[in-house]
Amino acid sequence: xxxxxxxxxxxxxxxxxxxxxxxxxxxxxxxxxxxxxxxxxxxxxxxxxxxxxxxxxxxxxxxxxxxxxxxxxxxxxxxxxxxxxxxxxxxxxxxxxxxxxxxxxxxxxxxxxxxxxxxxxxxxxxxxxxxxxxxxxxxxxxxxxxxxxxxxxxxxxxxxxxxxxxxxxxxxxxxxxxxxxxxxxxxxxxxxxxxxxxxxxxxxxxxxxxxxxxxxxxxxxxxxxxxxxxxxxxxxxxxxxxxxxxxxxxxxxxxxxxxxxxxxxxx
Numbered sequence: 001x002x003x004x005x006x007x008x009x010x011x012x013x014x015x016x017x018x019x020x021x022x023x024x025x026x027x028x029x030x031x032x033x034x035x036x037x038x039x040x041x042x043x044x045x046x047x048x049x050x051x052x053x054x055x056x057x058x059x060x061x062x063x064x065x066x067x068x069x070x071x072x073x074x075x076x077x078x079x080x081x082x083x084x085x086x087x088x089x090x091x092x093x094x095x096x097x098x099x100x101x102x103x104x105x106x107x108x109x110x111x112x113x114x115x116x117x118x119x120x121x122x123x124x125x126x127x128x129x130x131x132x133x134x135x136x137x138x139x140x141x142x143x144x145x146x147x148x149x150x151x152x153x154x155x156x157x158x159x160x161x162x163x164x165x166x167x168x169x170x171x172x173x174x175x176x177x178x179x180x181x182x183x184x185x186x187x188x189x190x191x192x193x194x195x196x197x198x199x200x201x202x203x204x205x206x207x208x209x210x211x212x213x214x215x216x217x218x219x220x221x222x223x224x225x226x227x228x229x230x231x232x233x234x235x236x237x238x239x240x241x242x243x244x245x246x247x248x249x250x251x252x253x254x255x256x257x258x259x260x261x262x263x264x265x266x267x
Contacts (some may be wrong), residue, residue: 015189017077079094092132
């Protein structure tokens, strides 16, 4: 327990949980179930940055509101890490964002799927799921791929107007190219314009208006390159990030399917 940033994912620009948002208070556990299987769980409190109007008249000075409380926003997450072989690892993650209440007992049960609990509670919370595979053909080379899913309607998966709110990432790290200390990383990340957000703004996958996962947020992509080497008793590091981000669209408006990616605003 403490105030920290969990980091889940093999990539440099993590899709699930990264250190790009301010740290938040949480508690949880890591459990090595077997030599090749481990489980992680945490529950934390986020900052929604949405004023709670119930307290508007409490923090006043001379009739003027000077401070305000924000609406409660919480996060719970669990994942399983499975080393299938010495070369192949699979990670499966599930998280939920919920708000307007204190700690919910249902999400304190780490071994029950949050997806079913969310349905049981009335489909008002925001569920995310992710899967990751890491393949190491040698001790020097590692390949990884991640898919992040914010919403999915299986019956509409292959329709033009779907509910597939996905993000993808693929990359590799390659060590000992020129000497025993260097490492090369190549990575590409792509996010749908609708991920990290929810029908109800209070359940967005954000804290202090920063996304908990990929630093550029939704409707973005990044190509990342880095090379590190120890040489002449110094550590040399070269990085290149080529990223862009487009305008957000209302995720439940079907006209979004007629919008060309990056057609409007591009950063």
